[in-house]
Amino acid sequence: METNQHLKPQGIAVLIALSLLVAAALASFIQMMKPEPPRALQHLNQISNNDVVWGVGTAGVFVMELKGASRQAVPPNYRPGAINHLVYLLSDREKYLAAHVLLLIFTQRPWENSGISQFVGVSVIHVGGDLQGNNEFLFKPDERFELMSEWSKWLRENGVDGSPAP
Numbered sequence: 001m002e003t004n005q006h007l008k009p010q011g012i013a014v015l016i017a018l019s020l021l022v023a024a025a026l027a028s029f030i031q032m033m034k035p036e037p038p039r040a041l042q043h044l045n046q047i048s049n050n051d052v053v054w055g056v057g058t059a060g061v062f063v064m065e066l067k068g069a070s071r072q073a074v075p076p077n078y079r080p081g082a083i084n085h086l087v088y089l090l091s092d093r094e095k096y097l098a099a100h101v102l103l104l105i106f107t108q109r110p111w112e113n114s115g116i117s118q119f120v121g122v123s124v125i126h127v128g129g130d131l132q133g134n135n136e137f138l139f140k141p142d143e144r145f146e147l148m149s150e151w152s153k154w155l156r157e158n159g160v161d162g163s164p165a166p
Contacts, residue, residue, distance in 0.1 A: 041085045044073055049097040054124075054137050061119045061137070063101055070098045074105060082106060083160060087151050096144040097122065103151055107160055121147055 051070035089099040
């Protein structure tokens with residue numbers, strides 16, 4: 001009796017099709033599990049790291065301006081529950097810088113400029129620029145999970161409740 005069986009091309013095609021079905025089902029499940037914010041908070045999903053205009057001065061890196069959806073989110077447009085949703089958005093590499101800046105604004109968390117290579121817990125590399133605000137910076141997106149943990153800890157320790165209003 002031969003124990004080594006070979007798959008026919010049809011068998012391989014069936015395995016590939018099954019694998020694709022499982023992958024699609026898994027992707028659908030993950031999408032379903034993703035928290036959907038209340039309607040009042042859905043505008044926060046539009047924020048982007050590109051909304052933050054950075055500057056650099058003698059004291060270090062700072063936020064010069066907020067644009068786009070991030071600017072629209074600034075108080076008095078604040079909504080209950082925004083803090084928790086912004087903490088969740090810290091996990092998104094395309095939104096984490098804007099979420100961090102908005103959290104600083106919403107919570108009025110005391111902070112001071114951390115120098116040329118840091119902005120309140122975020123590593124910053126100033127690549128170049130000029131006095132007119134045309135600056136280029138590099139960030140380390142992998143730090144966003146540490147930032148998320150730091151924010152969760154700070155909110156707990158300071159009794160800030162970012163839950164949606166009932």
